[in-house]
Amino acid sequence: MKKNRVAVIFGGKSGEHEVSLASANSVLQALNKEKYEIIPIKISREGKWYILSSLNTFDSNIKCEAAILADPTGDNLVNLQEKEPGQIFFTRESVDVVLPVLHGTFGEDGTLQGLLELANIPYVGCGVAASSVGMDKAMMKAMFAQHNLPQGKYLTFLRKEWEKDQDPICDEIETALGYPVFVKPANLGSSVGISKAANRDELVKAMHLACLYDRKVVVEENINGREIEVAVLGNDEPEASIAGEIVPCNDFYDYEAKYISGTSELKIPAPLDDKTMNEVRKLAVKAFKAIDGAGLSRVDFFIKKDTGEILINEINTLPGFTEISMYPKLWAATGLPYDKLLDRLIELAIERHQDKNRNKTVYSE
Known part of the structure; x- marks a missing residue:
């Protein structure tokens, strides 16, 4: 064969x-x-x-x-x-x-x-539009809002705006979001260029850092919440894995915590009641469909520690596949081991391609 x-x-x-x-x-x-x-x-x-x-x-x-x-x-x-x-x-x-x-x-x-x-x-994976929207945190959040997905407060700024006049931007962030805040390049992942700022001096440094990596910066309110992740697999009829929880070894789940120290605690399955587990899985599929995802994505949530409210943080259309990465671990715990997961992703890629090639590309009545 x-x-x-x-x-x-x-x-x-x-x-x-x-x-x-x-x-x-x-x-x-x-x-x-x-x-x-x-x-x-x-x-x-x-x-x-x-x-x-x-x-x-x-x-x-x-x-x-x-x-x-x-x-x-x-x-x-x-x-x-x-x-x-x-x-x-x-x-x-x-x-x-x-x-x-x-x-x-x-x-x-x-x-x-x-x-x-x-x-x-x-x-394998999401198409052009879904990949682009999933990568751009500002566009992603706008899409989530359009689909009534619950999320925290945020602001978006352009690098040119920041370089032109910093004080009004700092004032707006302090008024709308307060401290602490998270400052992120809009188009990057793996926590690269992300900082937590607790005062104006730290905010200025965080904005400068984020602007090194992208022309657009997203500033998010701090959410005192548990970090929950769900893996999604499929094309037009996607399925969600069981949820996992990350307990970061650092102040937040930054680059070092994800890929270097390896000491962050991963709880799989996440210790959630059945209602909350079902709800985050349902919301993960909804987020995947909101960007017209295909193949795979990992959807990240916060669950507020004081109220239990579920807020979507982001979707990652090409999540990490290292030995300590959540995406393959979540599917392994759901019953699909690493090698079989790769087989399924390749099957989904061919399935999606065959479906796309059914489209007419030449006009005729």
């Missing part, structure tokens, strides 16, 4: 480059080598694409440079080799499905998805 050729793309020109390498390393080891011919494609920090000769993402063992052509008519994975100085030779090969393991900009934000749509290659 012919193996499906699966291109696993990772790395990328993003502040989450290292996270992507760690996630992809776990994915590459777990994919069934009997079912799939695996093509590891690493994108450098500068944005160059390489096919590796091993399945270890941290190796620099490069087989050749690579590119995907926006050509839906034939083999569109290109191998580029310089056999003589200044002379590039290339060969083309087929790819049955792409498994992006890219976090952050140029991978999770719809840009890669747009290229794969032009090339007509099936790919």
Whole structure:
């Protein structure tokens, strides 16, 4: 039986480059080598694409440079080799499905998805629009509001506005949200560039930091709540995993707590009563449908400690896949182990692609 050729793309020109390498390393080891011919494609920090000769993402063992052509008519994975100085030779090969393991900009934000749509290659995960909305916290929150999903108070500012006049922005934040607040780049994940500010001096530093990573900044009210996460899997009929709870080792679930220290406590399943467990799972599916998600997403919530109110925090359309990441752990606890989860994601990618290709692209009556 012919193996499906699966291109696993990772790395990328993003502040989450290292996270992507760690996630992809776990994915590459777990994919069934009997079912799939695996093509590891690493994108450098500068944005160059390489096919590796091993399945270890941290190796620099490069087989050749690579590119995907926006050509839906034939083999569109290109191998580029310089056999003589200044002379590039290339060969083309087929790819049955792409498994992006890219976090952050140029991978999770719809840009890669747009290229794969032009090339007509099936790919795991959300489409162009859902990826873009899911990546942009300001757009995401506006979409959630449109669908009446409960969420905390927030404000959005442009970097140009901040650089022009800081004091009115600080005044507005203090009046509308008070302290402490969380300051986040709108288009980044894995807690990169996020700060908690308890006074104006810390707010100014936090805004400067967030502006290094994006032209748009989201400032959120502090919510004294438990951090709950739910994994969603599916296309038009998505399902939610059981919920898990994160007890951060740091003041909040920052980059170090997620990927370096490994000492944050993950409670799976979350210690919730049946009513609350069912409600967060229902809201997770609603959030997924609100952005027209596909394949996978992780939906994060706060449950207020004083009132028990459930508030949605964000949706992550390409969640971490490291050994300590919540998404695969939640599905394993729900009854779908890591390797079978990857199988299902590839099945969903092909299913979604086949459904999309039913659409007419030429007008006729």
